[in-house]
Amino acid sequence: MGKVSFGLIQSIDGFINDRNGETRKLYASFKPNDVILATWENIGAVVMGRNSFDGSEDQDPDAYADSYEFQVPLFVLTHRPPEKHPKENENLTITFVTDGIESAIRQAKAVAKEKDVVVFGANVGQQLLRAKLADELQIAIAPVLLGQGLRLFEHLEDLEIYLEKVRTIETEKQVEIWYKVLHE
Template structure:
């Protein structure tokens, strides 16, 4: 059965986006593209769960096909699906899930088979952790201070979640941390 890995890039001071909502300073596509780290991540991923905000970061939703690093089924947690379905192909499909995180994770696990479900986006990661659905938490700590913006863990309900460090890896300037989520 698929395992669920929740994670994303985060600044040293705990933000996943700056005060204008941009995560550009947390991303270094040139360092990641073609790296062993990214190749392994792509290879192990069988499905992705993201929120509507993460989905909307693409100016053209049709650009996901062929351009997005994860060419797998994508499950977008949303209250309102788009009126027009974005382009899909035999590898990358979209499912807009309106009935909650448990449903999104369940559908993604079924699609992923024995591969990993990647959970992306601050709100969706928080929902996944609170619901006890994450097996691992992955944080790519970028040596940047944003000062303000969107915090990943700005939720008192995550206080009791226990973590065990299971990996540390340097990828360029980024420190990739892996934690087992203990329920």
């Protein structure tokens, strides 16, 4: 069975967006190399929060079917599914999950089969870590200091999570560190 991995790109000072909620400065340096692209081939499903799914206000939800980098089933954790269901295609389906992170991961693992499930979004990732459902943590570090914004690991003050470094991948402008989550 595949792994459940939580991954995001953050600034060197730990923010996943800037003071205005934008992520462009972080992703400006992201250029996946062959190693990263090879790991993407083993992704069988994506779980994300509604904020990540909605992205910016000018993003059309139908665009996922046309241009999202992971053409696999998407599971969007939310309290408020949209009135109009977004466009899908033969590879990318969208399921809005309203009954919690455990349900979203269970559904994603079922469709991913032997492939990996990747989780995006700070809040959903924090829920994943709290529920002890993460097998790996993948952190890309962008070469920027933002000073303010949303921190990746906010609201986990009462947890101690131990990690073991699995690998480090260097791209032209950034570093990705992959950790195994050690469950006690």
